[in-house]
Amino acid sequence: MIGRAPRVAEALAHPHNNFGLLRLVMAVAVVISHAFSVTDGRVEQEPWFQTTGFTLGEHAVNGFFAISGFLVTMSFLRRGWRDYVLARLLRIAPGLIAATLVVALLIGGLMTTLDKAAYLSDPRLWRFISATLTTFKSAAALPGVFEGNPLQFPMGTVWTLKYETLCYLGVLVAGIAGLLAKPRIALAALVVLSLAVVLREVLAPHGSKGLETALRLPLIFLAGGVIYLYRERVTLSLPLLVLAVLALLPLGFTPLYKAALYLVTAWGSLVLALAPALTRRSLEPPADLSYGVYLYGWPVQQTLHALFPSLGAVALLWPSLAATVVIAALSWFLVEKPALGVKRRLLRGS
Numbered sequence: 001m002i003g004r005a006p007r008v009a010e011a012l013a014h015p016h017n018n019f020g021l022l023r024l025v026m027a028v029a030v031v032i033s034h035a036f037s038v039t040d041g042r043v044e045q046e047p048w049f050q051t052t053g054f055t056l057g058e059h060a061v062n063g064f065f066a067i068s069g070f071l072v073t074m075s076f077l078r079r080g081w082r083d084y085v086l087a088r089l090l091r092i093a094p095g096l097i098a099a100t101l102v103v104a105l106l107i108g109g110l111m112t113t114l115d116k117a118a119y120l121s122d123p124r125l126w127r128f129i130s131a132t133l134t135t136f137k138s139a140a141a142l143p144g145v146f147e148g149n150p151l152q153f154p155m156g157t158v159w160t161l162k163y164e165t166l167c168y169l170g171v172l173v174a175g176i177a178g179l180l181a182k183p184r185i186a187l188a189a190l191v192v193l194s195l196a197v198v199l200r201e202v203l204a205p206h207g208s209k210g211l212e213t214a215l216r217l218p219l220i221f222l223a224g225g226v227i228y229l230y231r232e233r234v235t236l237s238l239p240l241l242v243l244a245v246l247a248l249l250p251l252g253f254t255p256l257y258k259a260a261l262y263l264v265t266a267w268g269s270l271v272l273a274l275a276p277a278l279t280r281r282s283l284e285p286p287a288d289l290s291y292g293v294y295l296y297g298w299p300v301q302q303t304l305h306a307l308f309p310s311l312g313a314v315a316l317l318w319p320s321l322a323a324t325v326v327i328a329a330l331s332w333f334l335v336e337k338p339a340l341g342v343k344r345r346l347l348r349g350s
Contacts, residue, residue: 005237008227011274016282018273019067023290026060030157031297031324033057035317038301041150045313053258059265061160062220064294065167066266067273069224072168076175077228083347084175088168091291094339095331096161099295100132103154104142107299111306112144119143136162146302148309156298160217167221183229190226193219194259201255216262223266234267236275241268291336292328300324 011017033056036046046055054062076084104125112119119125122143131137138159141152171180179185197215200207227234244264251257272278301320305311 005235005240006276008231008234008236008270008274011236011276011279012231014274014276014279016279016284018279018283019071020284020288020290022063022067022269022273023288024285024293026063027290027293027297028321029060030057030294031301031321032317033060034156034298034301035313035320038149038151038298038305039311039313039316052261053252054261062216062262062265063269064160065164065217065220066224066269068164069167069221069266070228070270071224072171072221073180073225073228076171077180079347081172081176084172086346087343090339090343091336092161092165095291095295095336096158097133098331098335099292099299100129100155100158102296103299104129104132107303108142108145108154111146111303112142113147114144132158136160136165146306149302149305151302154299154302155295156302157294163213163217163221167218170218171225180229183226186222186226186229190219190222193222194263197259197262198255201258205255212258216258219259220262220266223263224270227267227270234270236271238271238275238277241271244268287329287332288336289325289328289332292331293324296327296331297321297324300327 033046037043037055043049043055046057048059049055052059072084072088075087079087108125109116109119114122124141124143128140128142131140132155136158138156139153140155142154145154146152174180174186193215197219200211200215241264245268248257248261248264251260297320300323301316304316304320304323308316
């Protein structure tokens with residue numbers, strides 16, 4: 001007799017989960033994916049794009065947003081708005097500030113074709129720093145840096161932090177307004193976003209990538225949050241996940257495909273993170289390197305491609321991944337972990 005699939009709420013009571021491991025795997029997947037676009041400037045060459053319509057990196061970012069939506073919604077409901085704001089700020093800002101300064105001043109200073117005085121006095125350098133930290137602009141270039149690369153911008157992944165921050169604000173507003181205590185409203189919003197994705201595919205399937213992203217990431221984040229709000233009902237079934245993925249195949253040629261893909265990705269990410277069959281033992285990494293890998297993977301790859309332009313994507317991948325992990329470890333132990341320590345001390349004192 002087949003037993004009942006566990007609910008999300010039951011899985012949360014277990015001592016182990018795979019959130020940290022999944023985030024690290026997803027960050028590494030982004031680095032793998034970007035090895036292709038860094039070397040030739042074309043996302044069409046990245047893994048999975050031809051078969052799924054999205055690059056491996058985009059699939060990984062989708063998973064990030066599903067996990068984030070789930071955990072951030074849980075964080076607000078457990079902590080309240082003051083602790084929530086502090087926790088979000090101290091998790092995102094220190095690592096981003098450090099990465100921006102390292103890329104702009106250290107990597108940029110070493111790689112620029114300008115002399116050091118001209119580089120440091122160039123207003124484009126300071127515009128880059130301010131734009132990256134205030135608007136999460138990924139397409140900004142540094143003066144004289146990576147000019148021979150197919151893509152010249154040195155921090156190609158920070159654009160997703162704009163959507164992440166907006167989603168955080170959405171949870172904050174919804175929580176303060178009491179909407180998180182009314183799961184049906186969140187579920188209705190998820191249905192509306194899903195219908196908007198389908199409608200876009202009907203009316204403009206080859207339309208703006210920006211609009212597609214503006215629907216995709218909030219939908220997946222919201223789906224993660226809705227799963228937490230309905231944690232007493234949502235099941236975690238590995239066989240059902242396999243069937244859901246297989247069901248995407250016939251949908252691939254219909255306007256329903258992308259909405260279905262986003263929803264399956266959100267639920268599937270949480271199944272992999274929480275299913276008891278996968279969490280009997282702790283598989284969590286000893287250090288949370290995912291954020292550092294995500295931030296530093298692109299500038300490291302850009303640097304190596306500028307130094308060794310003849311390297312192809314596969315040859316570039318392995319040294320860039322090794323260097324990225326080392327820098328991510330430094331970011332964790334020198335910046336991110338101390339910031340989380342400050343957060344814990346402040347939360348204890350509040």
